[in-house]
Amino acid sequence: MAVAISEIHPTRGELLKTLRQITLTKRGYELLKEKRDALVMEFFNVLTQLEDARKRTYEVLGEAYRSLSLAMVAMGSLEVRKAAAATGIELEIDIATRSIMGVAVPVIEAQKLERKVTERGYSLVQTSAELDLAAKKFEKALAAMLKLAEIEETLRLLARETERTKRRVNSLEHVVIPRLETIKKFIERHLEELERENFFRLKRIKAMIA
Amino acid sequence: MRIAAIGDQTTVAGLRLVGIREAHVASTGEDAERKFEELLGAEGVGLIVITETLAEGMRQRLLRFAERKAAVPIVVEIPDKLGPLPKKVDIIKKLARRAVGVEVLK
Numbered sequence: 001m002a003v004a005i006s007e008i009h010p011t012r013g014e015l016l017k018t019l020r021q022i023t024l025t026k027r028g029y030e031l032l033k034e035k036r037d038a039l040v041m042e043f044f045n046v047l048t049q050l051e052d053a054r055k056r057t058y059e060v061l062g063e064a065y066r067s068l069s070l071a072m073v074a075m076g077s078l079e080v081r082k083a084a085a086a087t088g089i090e091l092e093i094d095i096a097t098r099s100i101m102g103v104a105v106p107v108i109e110a111q112k113l114e115r116k117v118t119e120r121g122y123s124l125v126q127t128s129a130e131l132d133l134a135a136k137k138f139e140k141a142l143a144a145m146l147k148l149a150e151i152e153e154t155l156r157l158l159a160r161e162t163e164r165t166k167r168r169v170n171s172l173e174h175v176v177i178p179r180l181e182t183i184k185k186f187i188e189r190h191l192e193e194l195e196r197e198n199f200f201r202l203k204r205i206k207a208m209i210a
Numbered sequence: 211m212r213i214a215a216i217g218d219q220t221t222v223a224g225l226r227l228v229g230i231r232e233a234h235v236a237s238t239g240e241d242a243e244r245k246f247e248e249l250l251g252a253e254g255v256g257l258i259v260i261t262e263t264l265a266e267g268m269r270q271r272l273l274r275f276a277e278r279k280a281a282v283p284i285v286v287e288i289p290d291k292l293g294p295l296p297k298k299v300d301i302i303k304k305l306a307r308r309a310v311g312v313e314v315l316k
Binding site for chain 2: 068158
C-alpha cells in the first residue's frame with residue numbers, strides 16, 4: 001500500500017485500478033463506521049445492567065457477611081473457619097461464550113450453586129444453624145458475583161473491540177483514503193498533461209504542413 | 211472450571227463455605243499479588259474473586275491485566291465485610307472513557 005508517488009505508473013489502467021480501490025475502501029469505511037456505532041450502542045445497553053448488578057452484589061454480600069458474623073458469635077470464629085475449611089464438594093463453573101456483534105463475551109454458569117446442608121462438608125454436630133444460614137446467604141452472594149463478573153467482562157471486551165474498530169475507522173479516514181485520492185489526482189494530472197502535449201504536437205505538425 | 215479467591219479471613223471463610231476450595235488469605239497488596247500470579251499459572255481457574263481492599267493494593271497489576279487477550283481467568287472485585295470502597299480507579303469506567311470518548315459512569 002505504501003508506495004511512493006514516484007513509483008506509480010501514471011497510466012489509464014492504473015487509474016482504473018485506483019478508482020476501484022477507492023470505491024472498495026470507502027464501502028469498507030462505511031461498514032466499519034456502522035460497526036463502531038453498533039458496538040457503542042451495545043456497550044451502553046450492557047452498561048445499564050452494571051449499576052444494578054453491582055448494587056445487588058453489595059446488598060446480598062453485605063447480608064452474607066452479617067450472617068457470618070452471627071455464626072462467629074454463636075460458635076466462635078475459629079470453629080467457623082474450621083468448618084469452612086472442610087469446603088465439601090468443589091464448586092464448578094462453566095464459562096461459555098455468546099456473541100455480541102462478533103465479540104465473544106462470556107456467560108458464566110455455576111453447576112449446583114445451592115447445596116444441601118449435608119453437601120457442604122462440615123460436621124453438622126459441631127456447627128450451629130447460623131452457619132447454615134450464612135452458607136446459604138453466601139451462595140446467593142456468589143450468584144450475584146458471577147452475574148457481576150459476566151457483565152464487567154462483557155463491558156471490558158466490548159470496550160476493547162470498540163477501541164480497535166475506532167482505530168481502524170480513523171486510519172481509513174485519515175490515512176488510507178487520502179493517500180488513494182492523492183494517487184488518483186496524480187495520475188489524472190499526468191494523463192491530462194500527456195493529452196495537452198499531444199494536442200499541441202498535432203497543432204504544430206498541422207502548422208508545419210500547411 | 212474452578213473459582214479461586216483472594217481475600218481477608220472472613221471473606222475467605224464465607225467463600226469456602228460455598229465450595230470454593232482455592233480461597234487464599236492475603237493481608238497486604240503484595241501478598242495478594244503473589245497469590246494472584248500463582249493463580250494465573252494454575253490450570254483450570256476460570257474466575258478469580260478479589261476483595262476490593264486487596265485489589266486496591268495491587269491496582270497497577272490489575273490494570274495491566276485488564277489489557278490481556280486471554281478469555282480466562284476473569285477477575286471480579288467484591289467488597290469485604292466493611293462494605294464497598296469508594297473506588298479511586300474503576301477499570302470499567304476507564305475503559306469506557308477510552309472507547310466511547312465520554313464520561314459514562316458517575
